[in-house]
Amino acid sequence: MSTEKWMKKTPTRTLFSRLVTIISGLTFSIVVLFTAATLLITYSFEDALFNDRLALAHAKVKEGEALPYNIQLVDSLGELAPNLVQQLRYFEFDQSSEFGEFSVEQRHYHYLTTAQGTLLYDTTDVSVVDKALNDVLLILLVLLIPTVLLTFWVANVSARYALKPFSQLSHIFTHAEYSSQQGNELIEELKEQDVKHIALELQQALQQKAELLSQQELFNQGMAHELRTPLQVMKNSVELLTASYPDLAGTGAIQRLEKSMSRMNRLSSGLLWLTSEQPFSGTTNVTKTIKQAILQLGDVCKVHGISTELRLDNNYDVAMPEEVLELIIFNLFNNVVHHGKAEGTNVIWHVEAKNKRLVFSNLAAEQPEYQLQEQHFGVGLALVSRLTKRFSLVASYQTNQNKFSAIISLV
Template sequence: MAKKQKRIHHKLIRAMLIQLVLISGVTLLSVYGAAKVVEKVLIKQALEGEAEFYWQHYKNNPTSNLPRTLNLTGYMERSSHSEPVPHDLAQLPIGYQRLETRDKRPLVHVSERYGRKLYLVFEEGQVAKLALFFGITPLALVLLIIYLPAWISYYMAKRAVSPVIKLSRRMEDVDANEGFEIDFSDIEENSDAEVDVLLNAFKQYAKKVEEYVDREKNFTRYASHELRTPLAVLKGSLALLERQELDERQQAVVNRMHPMIREMEELLEALLLLSRDQAPEETDSPISLNDLIEEQLFQIQKINSDKDIQVSKVFDSTIKESISERLFCICINNLISNAFNYTEQGFIRITIKDRDITVEDSGCGIHPAALKRIHEPFYREHRENIKVKGFGLGLSIVYRICEQLGWKLDIESKQGEGTKATLTIPKKK
């Protein structure tokens, strides 16, 4: 059974992670925005206020001491009571800016009055540490408080859907070839009403499927056995007829009946094999599929000898495999017969390349709508100019054989141009 990558508990985990990432992202963006507000607004306003306060004192007392604290250092040009202005500060223009030439990248406010420049250098390292302690630490606690309910919500949601997850995993182990008898008792003990609905629906459909399969197998088996009786009568009558003196025309008719009866017997045998559960018997040693194809082609060419068709064979490789000879002959016989039946004149080309067997014709082709339904039993496309006897079972049986044996049949067709059928026989490991 094919497994999908997206499961319910994966979706729950993804939803929780997305929720946590969004919460964390919004929180971190908020902290980053707050830091920028502190840098761009609060510190700037504080330095501007400090500069204005100093200039007012300087106006009354030019010998006022420059600001000097743990985080703030003041410098002034041409001042006897100030340290010399560092060279990197002296190059800065008037205004508020960050000094990029130093490792700590301090914030600097430069103002000018009375013919002198005042440099206020703010070292934000200590402030950043305080912000980290009083900002990030509470933030981590807040995130932890948010993450805990999120994890609890995920745990509760997982418990709520756990019966569905168990049911899904149990269904993965279902093998249709072994029946649908599955023990759901452990799931039913703690299941909700919705899970009970799913279980009951599955049991009902499984029962119907088993009934349909049994009915199909029984019908195929009984029909095949019943059809053997008239075939046996035909074979016996044909054997008696051959003991009589026949002219050339009558003998030709008898000769044409032999391969048709043999083909019908093989078809009935295929139906019986497909109706059984066990795999069909294979040859003890690898056989040449090329030889089987040539045998089938020879028989079909004799029946259609009156048609103006150029038949060519291009065998680029030889396929040898231990397979069911009868089932392979049914498949290849059907494909070649269809090519002859729907080609009045033109060509039929049979190609073998690697593991692909291709039967291509220049016949009437298949309508795109009909091409989608050619695998359906009893389906036949109506064609005005071509009348082919049959019941529309040939290709459906071929598809059934390919499905059971792991072969692949691909049919391409363009109406009015022809059809190409490719049968792929995978190499056994």
């Protein structure tokens, strides 16, 4: 799978977009329901008018006067009596009502049951609402576009106003330093006490995390410094041992021990660069260093079932000590060991050098994103960020659909 597919972003879901969607849907639903209710009310007014005409016709029947041409007196509705479907269609739920309506053979009738018989009123040609219905629907359709635009505008304004405290909260923790006076002033400007309380708790938690991270880094640096003495003792002991017993010099055990001491010494040197103010004027070949580091990790890869796919088409040099770049690679590999997810039988670690960037990608286990950035020893990705920043480079991390990528810009 190519790195481009791994880096493809999915649409970001935000609280603002969710609230806009909900308010837009709610507002538009209210508009549609209000429009439908208006049409039903119009039909109800017209039904009341037809019922009044039937009542007047009933009065004429009592007085023996002639009925209008479209109203006739019948003994009963007979087969024309509305069934349950007709009653539900025209909301005729009151069985005891004298008035009613029904449709038959594309004609619409209103009726009034009286002692003299049933007055049947053919309202097909006199219904004003039905005649104007097409024009009404056309007007509503024309008004639909500005209604949608107005609905979206109202939703945006409402969501922006409702989420203003959370926008301020987001601004504080994404644009301001947590321990700076500016961040404290922004928190004090929050008017909503509940949001201010959350901001203070979050600021305190982030400060504690920063302090713990700093302490852990200091511990690692101190440990790296203290390792130099026993490493030197071990090196001298191995040299003395091989000098006293020349046959041991070429054995596998001595070679593995020498490689381990060399690796520990390089890791120690890499950690010490964090506090060193000494400028580095040389360069390191990225392709060569990556291949050497992967070769050293060969046995560990077999133990943990990790396969590496290298795409080092471009040969870059970076202004960084070789041991520092190795330390970065080892920490990223450690992240794969603890959080990588198998693709088939093995966990596949993609390493690519392209467009002045190093991209390390792997499928990550399903867990919260913050856990993907944690390590079981050391400071993990935080150490990678500090090391790259020490040499004026930038490290960034992305997690999309459980695909984790660490990106180091070489410019």
